[in-house]
Amino acid sequence: MAILEIKNVSKFFGGLAANSDVSFSVEEGMIMGLIGPNGAGKTTLFNCITGYYPPSRGEIIFDGRRMNGLDPDKVCMLGMVRTWQKVRPLAKLSVVDNVMVGALARTSSLKVAREMAMEQIKVVRMEHRVDFLAGGLPIGERKKLEVARALATQPKLLLLDEVMGGLNPAESEEIIQLILDIKKRGLTQMVIEHDMKAIMRISDRIVVLTSGEKLTEGSPQEVVSNPDVISAYLGESHA
Amino acid sequence: MNKTILKAATGLLVLALLLAIPRYVESPYALHMMILLFMSVAQGQSWNILGGYAGQHSVGHAAYFGVGAYTTMMLMHTKQIAPWFGVWVGVALVVVVALAIGSICFRLRGPYFVLASIAVAEILRLSAINLTTLTNGAEGILATEIPAFVIGGTVVTDFVTKVPFYYIGLFLVLLTIGITYWVQHSKLGYFFQAIREDQDAAHSLGISISLYKNIGLVISAVLTSLAGSFYGIYVGFVDPGTVLGLDVSVQIMLICIIGGMGTLWGPVLGSLVLVPLSEALRSNLFTEALVKIGMVDAESKVGIFLKENLSHAHVLLYGVLVVLVILFMPDGLMGFIKKLATRRKQEAV
Numbered sequence: 001m002a003i004l005e006i007k008n009v010s011k012f013f014g015g016l017a018a019n020s021d022v023s024f025s026v027e028e029g030m031i032m033g034l035i036g037p038n039g040a041g042k043t044t045l046f047n048c049i050t051g052y053y054p055p056s057r058g059e060i061i062f063d064g065r066r067m068n069g070l071d072p073d074k075v076c077m078l079g080m081v082r083t084w085q086k087v088r089p090l091a092k093l094s095v096v097d098n099v100m101v102g103a104l105a106r107t108s109s110l111k112v113a114r115e116m117a118m119e120q121i122k123v124v125r126m127e128h129r130v131d132f133l134a135g136g137l138p139i140g141e142r143k144k145l146e147v148a149r150a151l152a153t154q155p156k157l158l159l160l161d162e163v164m165g166g167l168n169p170a171e172s173e174e175i176i177q178l179i180l181d182i183k184k185r186g187l188t189q190m191v192i193e194h195d196m197k198a199i200m201r202i203s204d205r206i207v208v209l210t211s212g213e214k215l216t217e218g219s220p221q222e223v224v225s226n227p228d229v230i231s232a233y234l235g236e237s238h239a
Numbered sequence: 240m241n242k243t244i245l246k247a248a249t250g251l252l253v254l255a256l257l258l259a260i261p262r263y264v265e266s267p268y269a270l271h272m273m274i275l276l277f278m279s280v281a282q283g284q285s286w287n288i289l290g291g292y293a294g295q296h297s298v299g300h301a302a303y304f305g306v307g308a309y310t311t312m313m314l315m316h317t318k319q320i321a322p323w324f325g326v327w328v329g330v331a332l333v334v335v336v337a338l339a340i341g342s343i344c345f346r347l348r349g350p351y352f353v354l355a356s357i358a359v360a361e362i363l364r365l366s367a368i369n370l371t372t373l374t375n376g377a378e379g380i381l382a383t384e385i386p387a388f389v390i391g392g393t394v395v396t397d398f399v400t401k402v403p404f405y406y407i408g409l410f411l412v413l414l415t416i417g418i419t420y421w422v423q424h425s426k427l428g429y430f431f432q433a434i435r436e437d438q439d440a441a442h443s444l445g446i447s448i449s450l451y452k453n454i455g456l457v458i459s460a461v462l463t464s465l466a467g468s469f470y471g472i473y474v475g476f477v478d479p480g481t482v483l484g485l486d487v488s489v490q491i492m493l494i495c496i497i498g499g500m501g502t503l504w505g506p507v508l509g510s511l512v513l514v515p516l517s518e519a520l521r522s523n524l525f526t527e528a529l530v531k532i533g534m535v536d537a538e539s540k541v542g543i544f545l546k547e548n549l550s551h552a553h554v555l556l557y558g559v560l561v562v563l564v565i566l567f568m569p570d571g572l573m574g575f576i577k578k579l580a581t582r583r584k585q586e587a588v
Contacts, residue, residue: 050443076445084443090436092501101433104426105445113426153445 003028003157003188004049004080009058011041011048011212018044019212021058026157031183032190033203033220037233041212042192043085046161050082051075063156076105079156083146083163085192091135095126098134098145102152120148124178140171147178151187158182160191164198176202200224208232257409261402270401274473276514277408278466283494283506284415285462288422290492291500293455294435295345299356300463300491302340302363303333305483307464308471309367309374315472316382323388326468330461336363337460341453348438357485364483379478404473411469415462419503422458431455432501463491486554493557497564499573508572516560520553 002025011019019041026032034042048055049062051072060067062080070078081102090098099117100110107113121127124144129137134145143163150158160179164172172195179202182189193199199206200220208215208223210232216223223229261270282304290296310329314320320328344355367374374380387397396403422428430451433441442448471477481487490513498509519525526545529535535542568575 052439071447072439072442073445073447076443081445082443084440088437088440090433090440092436093432097429097432101429101441101446102444104429108426110424110426110429113429149444 001028002026003063004190005059005061006045006049007059007061009045009048009055009060011044011053012056017212019048019055019209022209022212022214023058024207024214024217026188026190027205028188029183029186030188030204031179031202032188033199033206034190034192034209035194035196035199035206035223036209036215039211040209042209043161044212045209046082046159046192049075050080050159076153076155079154080159081150081153081155081157082159083143083150083161085161085165087139087142087146089134089137089142089145091133093134094131095134095137095145096121096130099148099152102149105153116154117148117152120151123151123181124148125174140167140174143167143171143175144178147175147182151182156188158187158189160189160193162192162194164193164195172198196224254413261405267401270405272514272518274401274404274408275518276510277405277412278470278473279494279510279514280507281408281411281415281466281469282463282491283498283509284412284419285459285466286491287495287500287502287506288419288431288462289455289459291495291502291505292422292428292435293431293452294501295452295455296353296492297356297456297459298353298485298488298492299340299358299360300459301483301485301487302336302356302360303460303463304467304470304487304491305360305363305367305477305479306333306336307467308477308482309380309467311468312380312382312471312477313374315385316380319386321386321388322468322472326465329464329468333460333464334457337456338453341449341456345449345452345456357488360483360488361485364479364485367479367483374479377479379476379481381476383475385472398472404469407469408473411465414465416503416507418458418462423503427451427454435501489557493561495571496561497571499571499575502571502573505571505573512572513557516556517553520556521550523550525549 004026006022006024009019009022010017022045034045036042044053047053049060049067051067051070051074054069062078065078067075090101093101096114096117099120100113103113103116107116121130124147126141126144126148129141134142137145147160147163164175167175176198179189179191191199191202203220205217206220206223207217208229215228215232216226218226260273264270286297286300307329310332311322311325314325314328315322340356340359344352344359347355368377385398388395422431430441430446433444433446434448434451438448467482470482494506494509494513496509497512498507499505523546526535526542526549529545530537530542535545564571
């Protein structure tokens with residue numbers, strides 16, 4: 001069953017079409033990869049899906065419900081949560097307090113929220129950082145904190161915007177394992193990523209965007225062998 | 240565990256001391272200073288909830304202070320309604336004003352919100368000057384005849400001495416500290432701080448930004464209005480400049496900036512610095528001290544200049560103080576103390 005359906009979504013900024021007529025659907029339990037060159041409209045699409053921009057045209061259906069025009073907080077309460085390409089830690093709060101803010105979307109009790117937060121901190125393996133200020137963490141741990149905080153809101157669909165951006169290979173490998181762990185627990189994920197090797201390993205299906213339009217969609221093997229994709233990334237002479 | 244017991248014991252001791260002071264201290268001047276201190280703490284705590292925790296730096300809190308003060312005084316003066324009823328009318332009005340201001344100003348972020356908050360307070364100040372039939376304009380309202388507070392035939396207090404005001408002030412301090420403590424230890428405090436640290440991140444985590452900003456504003460405004468009403472009946476006089484002026488907003492904010500924003504004890508520390516300082520300036524203590532230690536001759540031109548002008552220089556001194564605090568203690572006195580404490584701990588290890 002499709003948990004998320006994107007139907008002919010377009011987003012215009014003045015005359016510029018950041019997304020035009022994009023359609024695809026995400027099945028429950030899968031990892032959907034979203035790739036494309038810089039400026040292809042990946043983050044804009046995330047912003048439309050999670051309520052930061054209203055789409056100019058088209059429909060976003062999540063869990064059988066039309067999401068167009070809902071605010072980000074409502075989107076989160078309905079079970080769809082995103083992380084940020086440029087990390088946004090709550091700098092002056094500790095790691096556990098950061099994750100508790102997420103958990104408090106589902107409970108009013110600080111005690112319960114703390115337990116829920118500790119659970120997610122364990123998932124991202126940051127137990128040794130519980131009382132550290134989020135602002136003082138190195139980038140790799142900030143990225144993991146983003147994921148823990150998003151998980152604490154108990155989502156049905158997790159949207160990861162370049163969680164491996166700026167990480168070294170060892171840190172990226174950790175994140176890959178984390179994403180696969182999360183998948184094992186049955187959570188659906190949609191992942192924007194530039195690291196092609198990583199996205200090939202984790203994705204069940206991949207959607208390719210270029211200049212705001214959907215170029216193709218398929219399994220990782222289908223996508224890499226598609227001449228259109230190769231020419232979009234490397235130029236026509238390589239196709 | 241021992242630490243919490245120690246903290247609680249210290250708290251109770253300080254409270255007992257504060258409760259006992261009017262029994263042993265008769266000097267009206269000393270009580271007056273304590274009342275000013277209480278008022279300042281209450282103002283600072285009120286602002287701190289919105290400005291310190293939720294990070295919405297309002298420079299227009301004079302609006303809520305003034306509406307509270309004016310409502311209570313106007314009702315007492317023209318309708319002979321006792322202040323302990325008038326206060327609640329003030330609170331109700333302030334909630335309406337706060338929600339109106341919030342729905343407009345919270346669309347703006349950062350410096351734009353600050354400018355809008357100043358503008359709204361200025362609109363109220365100008366209204367108070369020009370709606371002369373209602374507010375008596377720039378002349379202000381003088382109303383010193385407070386009816387005696389009677390419960391079941393016995394007079395609890397007739398408000399002749401400063402003692403009843405002392406206890407009302409102390410109650411306001413306990414109320415505002417209590418509410419701040421409750422906010423800090425609830426979902427509300429977490430959401431406020433999340434909004435302060437990163438509004439977009441908070442929004443993505445299921446926090447309704449406009450709802451929680453307005454909740455913070457209403458709590459903050461209601462408490463400020465109580466402080467305003469208290470000011471009105473204590474001084475017995477309000478005019479647009481003293482309760483609705485930009486000075487008032489700045490003073491309220493300074494308490495928190497100097498003491499430490501977003502901390503429970505910051506406004507208390509800030510008040511302990513600012514209230515004695517402004518009193519020393521007002522009564523020209525500094526000039527006298529300089530003359531006494533022989534640095535300045537009282538009859539010389541410098542001495543006369545200081546005597547005549549230093550008492551009006553509080554704004555200048557506040558400015559210098561803010562610059563120093565921002566340069567050397569960006570997190571206020573509380574942040575400075577915390578830093579010292581952690582440094583000592585690290586040295587011990």
